[in-house]
Amino acid sequence: MKDFPNLSDEALVQKSLEDISYFGMLVDRFEQKLKYYILRISSFSDMEAEEILQEVFLKVWRNLREFDGSVKFSSWIYNIAHNETISAFRKAKSRGENTAVELDEDLFLIPPAALDIPHELDQKMTAERVHKILNALPEEYREILVLKFLEDKSYEEISDILKKPMGTVATLVNRAKKNFRESAERQNVSF
Amino acid sequence: MNRQKLSASILTRIQKEQITPIARWHFVLKHIRCWIFFALFVILGAIGVSVIIFAVMESDFDFFSYLHGTELQFWLSMIPIFWIVFFVIFAGLAVWGMRQTGKNYRVPLLRVMGLNLLLSIILGVVFYNIDGAENFEKIFADHMPMYRGISHQKMMHWRHPEEGRIAGEVVSMDENSILILDAFDQTRWRVDCNNAVFMGSDELQKGMKVRILGKPTGKNEFKADVIGLWRPPRRDMMMRMPFFGGPPPERRFGEGPREIMPPPPREGEGF
Numbered sequence: 070m071k072d073f074p075n076l077s078d079e080a081l082v083q084k085s086l087e088d089i090s091y092f093g094m095l096v097d098r099f100e101q102k103l104k105y106y107i108l109r110i111s112s113f114s115d116m117e118a119e120e121i122l123q124e125v126f127l128k129v130w131r132n133l134r135e136f137d138g139s140v141k142f143s144s145w146i147y148n149i150a151h152n153e154t155i156s157a158f159r160k161a162k163s164r165g166e167n168t169a170v171e172l173d174e175d176l177f178l179i180p181p182a183a184l185d186i187p188h189e190l191d192q193k194m195t196a197e198r199v200h201k202i203l204n205a206l207p208e209e210y211r212e213i214l215v216l217k218f219l220e221d222k223s224y225e226e227i228s229d230i231l232k233k234p235m236g237t238v239a240t241l242v243n244r245a246k247k248n249f250r251e252s253a254e255r256q257n258v259s260f
Numbered sequence: 261m262n263r264q265k266l267s268a269s270i271l272t273r274i275q276k277e278q279i280t281p282i283a284r285w286h287f288v289l290k291h292i293r294c295w296i297f298f299a300l301f302v303i304l305g306a307i308g309v310s311v312i313i314f315a316v317m318e319s320d321f322d323f324f325s326y327l328h329g330t331e332l333q334f335w336l337s338m339i340p341i342f343w344i345v346f347f348v349i350f351a352g353l354a355v356w357g358m359r360q361t362g363k364n365y366r367v368p369l370l371r372v373m374g375l376n377l378l379l380s381i382i383l384g385v386v387f388y389n390i391d392g393a394e395n396f397e398k399i400f401a402d403h404m405p406m407y408r409g410i411s412h413q414k415m416m417h418w419r420h421p422e423e424g425r426i427a428g429e430v431v432s433m434d435e436n437s438i439l440i441l442d443a444f445d446q447t448r449w450r451v452d453c454n455n456a457v458f459m460g461s462d463e464l465q466k467g468m469k470v471r472i473l474g475k476p477t478g479k480n481e482f483k484a485d486v487i488g489l490w491r492p493p494r495r496d497m498m499m500r501m502p503f504f505g506g507p508p509p510e511r512r513f514g515e516g517p518r519e520i521m522p523p524p525p526r527e528g529e530g531f
Binding site for chain 2: 086089090092093094096097100119122123126127130131132133134135139140228229232233234235236237
């Protein structure tokens, strides 16, 4: 499907309501980003992530008129993806399904300096360890670290995605970083 | 599933299942509904605040310095825990409701709570001043089997002359400060008010409803230590709060002859 790179997400939303083929362009723009995001916060398999992704886009289509431009479209769609993923993840956990699967470690490349960790080892090694530690963190901390350091979102965007005040986001980022370092120590993971 | 395949399959599914975007008015309505719930919760919280004020005003705190032992326990038992919980629940729901509306999740929780508290207190004071609290509490007391009304509790508390508490309506008072009182339990008492403290800025008058602390001295005879109006004017009660500059002046009986005044013409006095 042909994209119009000069068209903003918000403009594509308006055009999608007039012509559904533009919605395909929105799907193309966000498919990869959202799939990575789903994988990063959930540990679902590739196939499960794609099923969730389908539901996310269908929900986005149904609720497209709710988007009023008061927040960035990317924050709005991430919020939907976040809610769908967390809901599916909790359901899977309550059914006792094993959601821990092997993932592409490149999804977890965080610059160690961002987490106040000395950058000494090669990136591949670091990514593996980051993934291991993130998986051991409480959901709240995992998702905030993913958004801040893997999705590279600003505090304002994270506030809109998680629907939390910016002050709370800043506090959570600091706590999550502290928790990350402590968890690394507990697991005897050194960077 | 590759990139092309996902967008194509989604568009196909949308067309096949004829999924259409939900109309804008639906979201506007949802937004309005959230604000209505917020307003409703604030109003209910404010009613809670107004009944708390009502309970405090009915709690005999003007007698606080004369209370001791069991009376203090009673005073503590008059703390309107039910209404405090009522207020906290609806204040919490109001905060939750507000954060569901628009971008209010961006507003810090403490600010939302502060705003909600301020609104509840302002509205609560208004409700109290238009007697909304008393009426609401009465309706509640009439319809909730397990709930004993604040006024009822107070009435029961002042029906124990053997414990030094009586209340009723002033029938007369002579020049020797002997007061005849029709108590709320339909008994008539002769009350010696000599040297008793009267807490009230107005003269004691026939027809007034009063509370009397003291001790029984014989059959239907009572020696008063402190006399206060059954429901003091709000102005007097407010003045008794420390931050309003202390209590209004108290006077003692027996400091000269006292005439019985005609029945008070004003409205709103009594139960």
